[in-house]
Amino acid sequence: MIKTHSYNCNGTCSRSIELSYDTDTNKIVDFTIVGGCNGNLKGIKALILNRDIDEVHDLLKGIKCGARQTSCPDQIAHAIEVLKDSI
Numbered sequence: 404m405i406k407t408h409s410y411n412c413n414g415t416c417s418r419s420i421e422l423s424y425d426t427d428t429n430k431i432v433d434f435t436i437v438g439g440c441n442g443n444l445k446g447i448k449a450l451i452l453n454r455d456i457d458e459v460h461d462l463l464k465g466i467k468c469g470a471r472q473t474s475c476p477d478q479i480a481h482a483i484e485v486l487k488d489s490i
Contacts, residue, residue: 405432408489410482414473415439420482424456426490431456439475447476456483 407423417439424431434448451459460483468474473481 406486406490407433408482408486410478410485412436412438412475412478413481414471415468415475415478417444417475417478420479422479422482422486424486429455429457431459434479436475436479444475447479451479456487459483 404426405423406426407421410420410422412418412420415438417436419437421433421435422431423433430453431451432453434451436444436448460480463476464480466474466476466480468477
């Protein structure tokens with residue numbers, strides 16, 4: 404089953420994330436982010452599609468952007484946490 408969740412980002416240039424994953428395979432099947440650095444976010448999408456959602460979470464959690472306490476990758480990890488909590 405495909406599970407999709409929208410998440411409003413906090414503390415980053417990106418404004419929102421929509422993340423879909425297959426609950427049967429535990430893999431991310433789609434990812435869209437609004438705002439942020441276009442090239443970097445295209446790169447992140449290419450790296451996380453079809454990867455295990457828990458692995459992606461662990462890789463991205465805690466990454467900071469400059470002096471900020473979060474980043475777009477860290478916000479993806481937060482979105483994954485909210486998504487997994489809603490199941």
